[in-house]
Amino acid sequence: MTVKTRPTPEETRERILVVAEEHFRRVGYAKTAVADIAGALGMSPANVYRFFPTKSAICEEIARRLLEVSTDQVRAIAAEKGKSAADRLGEMVLAIHRYxxxxxxxxxxxxxxxxxxxxxxxxxxxxxIQGLTVIFAEVIREGMVAGEFVVRDPVEAAMLFKQTHVSVFHPTLIAHCADLDEIRDLEAQARGLTQFALRALKA
Incomplete structure (x- = not known):
């Protein structure tokens, strides 16, 4: 006879996040209530609240995980050997935009x-956002050492580099720009913005 073991707190927390994300993708964040998540798990809302005090807390953890994937992608590109700092910055921009x-x-x-x-x-x-700026700064600093870039402050340069690309990073602006007749190819726009920013770093 197999004895069923009770899930650990970590396992229960993970189940809540998995079910919550599924609901957010299927019916939307606004239309999902904690009671819906609890019902799908066969538990009471009070039990869900033992692990997450609010629905926003659940959302924040899901967002953290999703954004962590993006950060890992960018960090991996930044660490690639044999590529110039300029090439890595360009690849990082496209990775963030596509994700x-x-x-x-x-x-x-x-x-x-x-x-x-x-x-x-x-x-x-x-x-x-702060994490991306740190990674940009590290690559820009490497570009300065290699003689690619001529800037005084890599952190300030990284912040400006990031701001240059807001329209192709921010989800709402991406959606807005995609609806404009004059900006159909967002990846081309991203590449153009990067070339503009790189010229400034090299000036």
């Missing part, structure tokens, strides 16, 4: 969750 477009723009129901995160200024979103 945000595929996960937060074309996934329209997840887009609502991201909008909420940005409006509420969740710490996870701020951390993601």
């Amino acid at each position: 945000n477009k595929n996960n937060f723009t074309e996934e329209r129901r997840l887009h609502d969750m991201v909008e909420n995160a940005i409006v509420e200024s969740w710490g996870v979103v701020k951390g993601y």
Whole structure:
């Protein structure tokens, strides 16, 4: 006779996140209540609240995981050997754009969750943006050492580099630009912005 073991707190927490993300993708963030998540798990809302005090806390953890994937992609490109700093920055920009477009723009129901995160200024979103700036700064600093870039402050340059690409990073702006007749090819726009920013770094 097999004895069923009770799931550990970590396993229960993970199940809540998996089911919550599935609901957000299927019916949308706004239309999903904690009671819906609890019902799908066969538990009471009070039990869900033992692990996450609010629905926003669930959303923030899901957002953190999704953004962590993007950060890992960018960090891997930054660490590639044998490529110039300029080439790595260009690849990083496209990786961020494609990830945000595929996960937060074309996934329209997840887009609502991201909008909420940005409006509420969740710490996870701020951390993601700051993390990207740090990685950009590291690559720009390497470009300075290699003689590719002529700038005084790699951190300031990284912040400006990031800001130059807001229209191809921000999910809402990506969606808006995709609807404009004059900006149909967003990847071409991303490449153009990067070339513009690289010229400034090299000047």
